[in-house]
Amino acid sequence: MLSYAATDGELGGEGRVQDYILETEGLTKEFRGFVAVSDVSLRIRRGTIHGLIGPNGAGKTTCFNLLTKFLQPSRGTIRYDGREITRMKPAEVARLGLVRSFQISAVFPHLTVLENVRVALQRQRGGSFDFWRSDAVLRRYDDRARELLADVGLTTYAEAAAGTLPYGRKRALEIATTLALDPTLMLLDEPTAGMTHEDVDRIVALVRRVAQGRTVLMVEHNLKVVEGLCDAITVLTRGRVLAEGPYAQVSRNPEVIAAYLGTDPGISGAAEAAHA
Template identity: 80%
Template sequence: MTKEFRGFAAVSNVNLKVRRGSIHALIGPNGAGKTTCFNLLTKFLPVTRGRITYDGRDITAMKPAEVARLGLVRSFQISAVFPHFTVMENVRVALQRQRGNSFDFWRSSSMLKQYNDRAMELLADVGLTQYAELAAGQLPYGRKRALEIATTLAMEPQMMLLDEPTAGMTSEDVDRIVALVKRVSQGRTVLLVEHNLKVVEGLCDRITVLARGQVLAEGDYASVSRNPEVIAAYLGEDPQSVGAPETAHV
């Protein structure tokens, strides 16, 4: 797939295949085109050229909501919760998708209680049970990202796209999110954008490296981390003069 903005190719001839049931990482330096790829896959941007298929179905011309209904659901780089709703209410809003229509903010509390049990199950899955009645805006940053994963799971995705799920976190929060992604990936496919290569090393089955909008390398962590072109792309130096990219702070 290719995406051009006034002649500039933000993504150029990217051929990406994600195997069902795997955890696949999309990595690369800043400006490599990773988030643009996510926006193309989830239809927030139209492709300039190319074709996107999901579960054997051509979704190139579909709208974001149509793609989400097929089970291809994403999170975003920037924390996206309803800050004045409780943690439980945030998940409950996502669960209203089961009605098959719009999200009904005006429904009575008694009508919405039917979603409470499932909401609490999802909060338990992401370790947020004790925060259920807290306003989401009061959660620490790492817990907000966990809440976003819970709301993503509420959409019953077959494939989850996670955009930098550990960005800006403490090491303790990173470890918690890594364990969470491993747990919720059972029976699902996960594609994630991630800058922390230690996270990628311990979590992902396969890695695609982007640089300047093009695929630079692909493979498992061991092969990608030793690729001289990948080292040069991350460190901006002669690949003969530096070590593997995991030594860099990226």
């Protein structure tokens, strides 16, 4: 852990607190006695891609919902960018630059692809309560929206209804919409779930590209993706943090191997299994 923390050279002793964009302490969520997330203390370093992995039912998505305030934690605190956000509403944390995606692709199906991105741009740039104006004024966001669509390779789909896009393209659209808010911390919930090989490669390249200058926290099942993309990972099992650190280090942790695969010899073997 220590050697990993020291890789970022320019940070001195007092800089270490600010070094983490997101920190949780003792985060716990109980549903009628069932503890979905228990005493989770996460630390996400600014400017990194951080993976959150774990077997099914480990509490990853619950964790996501807690961090983005879609769920209220039973106990514990969340600090984002030096500010306590534990009691905030989801729309408020989104306004602070902590923006999430969803596991089920979340687009506005009857709006066009371009309009989907514009809805996000419109929020940030104001005028969203203007009920007396024509929506033609929204065309001023078209250029920026088209840039974002070009970024994710959706230019030719701009005028299509978002609901008609193939699955992989919907995920790309969702990332474009999230990027429209220029988030400081982007939370991606299984961005490659249910995708074909080509789509996975495209999304991986995309995430790597858009992570420039921001922090990404992603839940991911595909360990190959995690290995290729993430600077650090946190392993959750049964709602608890099992290990945290760089992938190479965590993947050798015998406890992680046991939790993830039972008796299987190597974690990379599971990547193949998860992928198949």
